[in-house]
Amino acid sequence: MNTTAFDELAVVGKAFGSPKRLELIDLLAQGERTVESLAKAADMGLTTVSAHLQVLKLSNLVQSRREGTKIHYSLAGDDVLELYDAMRTVARTRSPQVQRALESHLGVPSGDEVGIVTREELIGLLESGEAVVLDVRPAEEFAAGHIPGARSVPLAEVIARASELTGSEDVIAYCRGAFCVMAHDAVRLLSGEGVQARRLEDGMLEWRSHGQPVEVGR
Amino acid sequence: MNTTAFDELAVVGKAFGSPKRLELIDLLAQGERTVESLAKAADMGLTTVSAHLQVLKLSNLVQSRREGTKIHYSLAGDDVLELYDAMRTVARTRSPQVQRALESHLGVPSGDEVGIVTREELIGLLESGEAVVLDVRPAEEFAAGHIPGARSVPLAEVIARASELTGSEDVIAYCRGAFCVMAHDAVRLLSGEGVQARRLEDGMLEWRSHGQPVEVGR
DNA sequence: CCCCTTATCCAGTAATCTTTGGAATAACGT
DNA sequence: ACGTTATTCCAAAGATTACTGGATAAGGGG
Numbered sequence: 001m002n003t004t005a006f007d008e009l010a011v012v013g014k015a016f017g018s019p020k021r022l023e024l025i026d027l028l029a030q031g032e033r034t035v036e037s038l039a040k041a042a043d044m045g046l047t048t049v050s051a052h053l054q055v056l057k058l059s060n061l062v063q064s065r066r067e068g069t070k071i072h073y074s075l076a077g078d079d080v081l082e083l084y085d086a087m088r089t090v091a092r093t094r095s096p097q098v099q100r101a102l103e104s105h106l107g108v109p110s111g112d113e114v115g116i117v118t119r120e121e122l123i124g125l126l127e128s129g130e131a132v133v134l135d136v137r138p139a140e141e142f143a144a145g146h147i148p149g150a151r152s153v154p155l156a157e158v159i160a161r162a163s164e165l166t167g168s169e170d171v172i173a174y175c176r177g178a179f180c181v182m183a184h185d186a187v188r189l190l191s192g193e194g195v196q197a198r199r200l201e202d203g204m205l206e207w208r209s210h211g212q213p214v215e216v217g218r
Numbered sequence: 219m220n221t222t223a224f225d226e227l228a229v230v231g232k233a234f235g236s237p238k239r240l241e242l243i244d245l246l247a248q249g250e251r252t253v254e255s256l257a258k259a260a261d262m263g264l265t266t267v268s269a270h271l272q273v274l275k276l277s278n279l280v281q282s283r284r285e286g287t288k289i290h291y292s293l294a295g296d297d298v299l300e301l302y303d304a305m306r307t308v309a310r311t312r313s314p315q316v317q318r319a320l321e322s323h324l325g326v327p328s329g330d331e332v333g334i335v336t337r338e339e340l341i342g343l344l345e346s347g348e349a350v351v352l353d354v355r356p357a358e359e360f361a362a363g364h365i366p367g368a369r370s371v372p373l374a375e376v377i378a379r380a381s382e383l384t385g386s387e388d389v390i391a392y393c394r395g396a397f398c399v400m401a402h403d404a405v406r407l408l409s410g411e412g413v414q415a416r417r418l419e420d421g422m423l424e425w426r427s428h429g430q431p432v433e434v435g436r
Numbered sequence: 437c438c439c440c441t442t443a444t445c446c447a448g449t450a451a452t453c454t455t456t457g458g459a460a461t462a463a464c465g466t
Numbered sequence: 467a468c469g470t471t472a473t474t475c476c477a478a479a480g481a482t483t484a485c486t487g488g489a490t491a492a493g494g495g496g
Contacts, residue, residue, distance in 0.1 A: 013234030019224040060312035094278035
């Protein structure tokens with residue numbers, strides 16, 4: 001049978017057609033991860049994750065790298081990230097269901113927030129070195145890549161470490177991306193501790209997909 | 219059951235996960251079409267096309283408009299076009315299979331062609347009014363939307379009407395998009411008739427997705 | 437009103453995808 | 467070599483999706 005260009009294209013489409021695979025892509029968008037780590041973070045069976053990763057690999061959306069007994073997976077390139085971003089944008093603007101799912105997930109439909117910083121503003125603030133930037137994602141994701149100069153303060157530790165921030169001029173929290181609640185929560189928690197903080201409009205995913213520099217390690 | 223944001227996102231992904239649906243999207247990217255017209259163009263059963271259109275509609279990627287007994291479908295917006303374009307780009311750059319499928323489909327792996335015009339160049343030529351632009355797609359697609367000022371010369375009529383073009387300074391042919399062979403063929407046929415022609419690098423799909431003006435009717 | 441056209445709905449069958457546990461593999465340390 | 471850890475491969479059950487033909491609905495024209 002003569003496989004057409006549409007058949008091949010559909011392979012890429014199919015890869016994006018499963019909620020579980022999307023969740024994996026979302027995690028990988030934060031940076032490299034091992035199979036086991038993905039399974040734990042997404043609460044899926046190990047073999048299930050492996051199977052999905054094979055699908056993603058076959059459609060050339062992810063790549064793997066062996067390090068000892070562990071295998072690290074990562075997105076195949078920034079264009080994949082851009083595609084994922086484009087898909088989320090379309091879903092958000094076109095689908096009322098997605099809008100509702102997001103609102104119920106993210107809590108407040110915005111409006112009463114202290115302050116939101118756009119990516120462009122943050123870039124400016126980073127250059128002048130005036131802001132304290134908090135990465136509130138799990139430490140593992142911070143290590144896999146973060147905004148240069150950011151400080152890792154995982155959401156779980158925010159309250160305990162709020163005192164570190166009293167007196168800081170301009171505190172800005174960020175997390176995974178526009179679909180992620182952690183920065184919202186962090187700002188709310190900090191506010192309860194008397195620390196005024198703003199949050200980045202989107203997050204690491206969009207930072208990467210727009211080609212901004214990423215710092216790895218630590 | 220609590221449907222997550224990923225479930226909703228996957229609805230959009232799934233829509234792009236079937237070769238048949240992609241073919242329909244590809245046709246709709248050329249402009250509005252009725253169900254029957256889509257079925258004929260894509261060589262699918264009428265009920266099959268209808269079913270696929272329902273899936274696309276449920277994921278808010280297409281919209282429909284009734285006119286008498288006919289129902290016209292079109293893409294829901296330019297962002298859908300952009301997403302489709304992004305997907306094709308990723309597939310082309312990432313997947314060797316797609317590259318091979320395209321090469322075997324498009325014939326020559328390029329290199330020996332007389333001339334290729336980029337979208338930017340064409341825009342310049344249109345302003346100065348120097349070029350004769352040929353739309354070699356089926357007349358129906360020309361009517362559903364074409365590059366302003368283009369002349370409709372369907373591929374099937376190219377040889378018969380080649381004489382119209384002898385003496386023309388700069389002839390440029392275009393078709394559906396980067397995955398379409400018609401402009402390649404047209405240039406080859408014209409060359410055989412002694413008319414030197416160039417072709418647009420991509421086609422109508424990319425013209426639309428980059429927000430260029432579109433002329434409808436005739 | 438009836439008939440014709442166009443398209444959707446429905447139900448059954450076929451095909452494909454997902455998940456899961458257990459076996460196989462690959463690298464590592466001893 | 468041998469056991470240990472991390473992951474993939476395999477096969478079977480379960481779930482979803484696709485295709486088909488016949489029935490149904492919605493408009494238009496005589």
